[in-house]
Amino acid sequence: MFVVSFAMPQVKYLQYTFSTLGFAKNASVIKLQPKKASVAATPAERKLMAELDSLKLQLEEMRKLNAQLMASQGDGSMSVEKQAELAKSLAAKADAERKMKAAAEESQAKQDALMKQQMEIAAKIASGDLSAEEKAAMEQEQAKLKEQMAAEKATAQKNVESLKKEVSAIDSQVNSEVWCDCPSIGCLTFSYWLAMPCSLMLGTLRS
């Protein structure tokens, strides 16, 4: 029986260190072109975000008013005429808000369609299957769509602004009617009903 022992060469860590440093040296020369990834918010997400924002604003306003009311005094009564006036104002407000919502939805649908077209064109350009002429034409088309989108956004913004003004005018009227006669309880109740949908919507967004 023979016993043969093989002595391994030493493991030269420095060889590995040198090769690792070489690897790193090459890496440090490489130039990158970072780009950001983004995705269009879905119509549902956008709608919820808009509603959430407006509710947050309203909640904030209510909190402020509530604080003011808590500081002041009210006798807790409201005349029948005042109540009728208030109901009328609230109905007008609801109507204006309905119009605003419908206008926003209509504009959103148009914007979504334009966005979809843009994404399709972008995908075609990115595929690299197009000739130079086709690519140029696509890019021209893309620019046109972007312009249309900007115009649509501007129009929608204008419409929403004018309707917001209308709502805001009614709001101030309602406020003057309510806060002259109504106690702080109404305000607190309203705050509660605003806070509830906020939390419900956040749950929907997360899912």
Place this chain on the structure above:
Amino acid sequence: MSVSIQVCIRVRPFSVPNRLGVLMEQTGPSDGEVTLLNSTYTTTRFGFTWSWWSAYGWERNCDERDHADAERMKLVNQDNAYGTVGVLIKKDLMEGNAVVIFAYGLSGSGKTFTVFGPDAIDIPEAWFKHETPHPLWGVFPRLAYDVFKLKEDTWKVILKYFQNVIDTVRDLMSPSCEERTYKEGMRKDEDGFMDILWCQSAMLDDWNHLRSTFKQANSKKAISPTQFNHQSTRGHCIMTLECNMPSPTDPAMRQRGRVYVCDLAGTEPAGDIVYASYSKQKFPDGTVEYKYKGPHPDQTKTKNLQNQGKKINLSLSEMAQFFMKMAGAIKAKKLKPGKSIPGCNSYFLCKYLKDTMLQARTYLFCAIRPEVCVGHNVLCSLAALTVHV
């Protein structure tokens, strides 16, 4: 605007008594220098963005002749590491960028420790077992902890985690630890970043949800003890964390900042690798060292590791080739920023990473060992062979 890959070189503690092989100096906020000591190479100085000396306890094993050099270097701990690089990564991520963190180096050189921290399921210091910041946490836990502190109700944080073992991809998020060939379902998403479609993802509610999800996933990771590392990761692990949040500039859009943590398997002398046995040793200063006892008696375990090692080395060689060719083309001004070269996609690693990292903000952590060499005492005992005639 083009940027370069930010490179950080980090040295782990000594594992055996030896001469010091490297001198690590940081001369400015982004001027690091590595100098090879006790070597015969003609090129001995290398400049990088960061150069970190983390050889804690060097006094125990560093040859006395090199003590003066070792004393000159400032020790960098996990906290300092995050304070330097982590905050930059966090900023990139919060601005909606894709960030690739990518750890490369010899087996057992501290790649996993740098990007994650201790991550073995059976040790109390594992990062995911701590709810609040721990001194040993690596870059990713600190980053994720900060992200969840900033998280708002409208954000979605999504985790994906998988490992490439030889020619397969193992979905660490899947309850059944599903494995498929690496080519299956590997596609670019609409933003041009590579994805593996069939791998599962989880939407995370908070930091604790991340910890528990990661802990579960990590227990499925292929890890084995080798003579170089008591917890050698036996395949490239890729974890992505996406932060999907409303764009601050356009309410109609959501930005998808994401971080790819690529903890690569280490390079190793595959033919000589053994499935090893270790003993754990604790020191009065609180440091822990794992002492190599010898090879495991079951030879089939060693054989499996050697097969894995060969594939790992081939894929890492391809990555090294890719970097070398890219660097050559860039130096020759034949390649524009962000553009890639053809080829170099025979193995999972390059196929998955090369395009993604070129369009992301990429941070490369290279882990190295402080020793010059390891003597016969560590390896020779493995090679005794009895021949009956």
